Amino acid sequence: MSRVAVALIGAASLVAVSACAAPTVGSRPWAAATVLAAPVDLPDDPAALTLLTRAARSALTASYDAVIVSTSPDSPAPVRLAIAHRPGIGTSSAPEDGSRPAQLTPDDAVGTALPVSLRLLDVLVAHFGLALAGQGEVLSRPADVVEATDARGVVEARFWLDRTSGLMVKRELIDPTTGATRATEFVSLTVPAKSEIRAATTQVPAAGPALDGVAVARLRSEGWICPEGLPGGLSFVSADEADSGAVHLVYSDGLDVVSLFVQKGHLDTKAMPGLQSVSGQAGQAGQAGQAGQVLHTDTPVPTWVWQSSGSVVTLMTEAPRTTVERIISAVPPDSA
């Protein structure tokens, strides 16, 4: 199998990468996160797996136009997005009000806004117990409801799978710490007669060349921040070359996707005036420019930047703030 394929198969690649790694705890506090991230093999309901597999396949093979609404405790108002999927092309998305142009996400992204991807399904199965919980209704249509349960038996996600199309038409992510719920739901769904994407669409640039397990292990042995896992059950999924000589590390638990960009050097905080300084914990205000501080912005995606052990770490994720705080604690900012 090619190196890129190895990197992209997600959970399967974890074994190879872990086998190559020689983590050293102590001077590298992030290495300790490995222990926290080891997935527990939980039993899965075959019916749930069948439904989710079908949803993943439908997400790749079906053409559809939809409007989805996302709600989150971190967002002041629901977000409405018009999306369109075309097999072999990808998914275009744009605010329903047309406030910015549509952009295209390729089909082989780790995760998607709602239709579950095969890559994410792999990780999801590895981290949660999946069970058919009952029946529901979305868009006035019958749907099967699948629950994802963690090792403690706590439900962390619910998925509604449309019986007709097979698509995942609603998803609820429940923060096990706070109980806060983020939900994404189809509020309209149509199938087009023609295959073109509706409007002018900008392609999301593809990720850089993938780094295989050997490359990641080498970087890790040379002291680069490359955790094998992150708190909150986030497992390493893939790594690739990023802009400006950065290493892009991708983690997921099957529900959230976390990007960690690592660059060796000293953070020039003065060159980033648009970011707010927080005090090492997501959401807590601090004094700008001090060592040990974390810079933060919510646009275009929630981002945190800090200095840690001679490296500059940039974290991007839509995961709950409690998860962000735990990640920052695992890769701690240098103290003043």
Add this chain to the structure above:
Amino acid sequence: MTACLGRRVAELADGRLVGSELERALAHVSVCASCRDALEIQRSMKARLRGSNGPGPSDTFIARLSKVPDSPVRTDPSVAFAKSRARHRRRIAVAGASTMVVALALVGGASTLAQTATSVPVVVPNLAAFSAEHVSVSGSLPEGGSARAHDADPTGTRFQSAGASVSYDQTDLRSPEGLQPP
């Protein structure tokens, strides 16, 4: 019938099952439609990945990263910072850059150049490029109204349809003729 394969489907597709485990898996797949289905998906996905490979991991990229000084940030950050800032300013002056985008690009360039020197490089993360990369792997949808994620393709022309006014027969899925199960 034995229990479904679950994530062992991926191992089967990868050819990582051997001996009796392989035989049991194949026997199960022969009688279980859902696992057969999952195996077919895994294989087609891997075939797609093989067929769409970009360049492999760059040896020069790893070698370049290996040359970045591993000195702790406290070694002499002020000197490194001052040197790099001076380089940064010179480059900006020469280029006559006035926009934030160009300035950020130059900072990125200065940072890359600094990595070849022996001092600790000064880093300004390129958040526009990083957010685009995050979106490309996560499939997340930027909600902040900023178009920074689109900067990597300023022409905005790729994947345009033949015409922006393409019309659709909007077959409502609530009708019996709606989207059929794939």
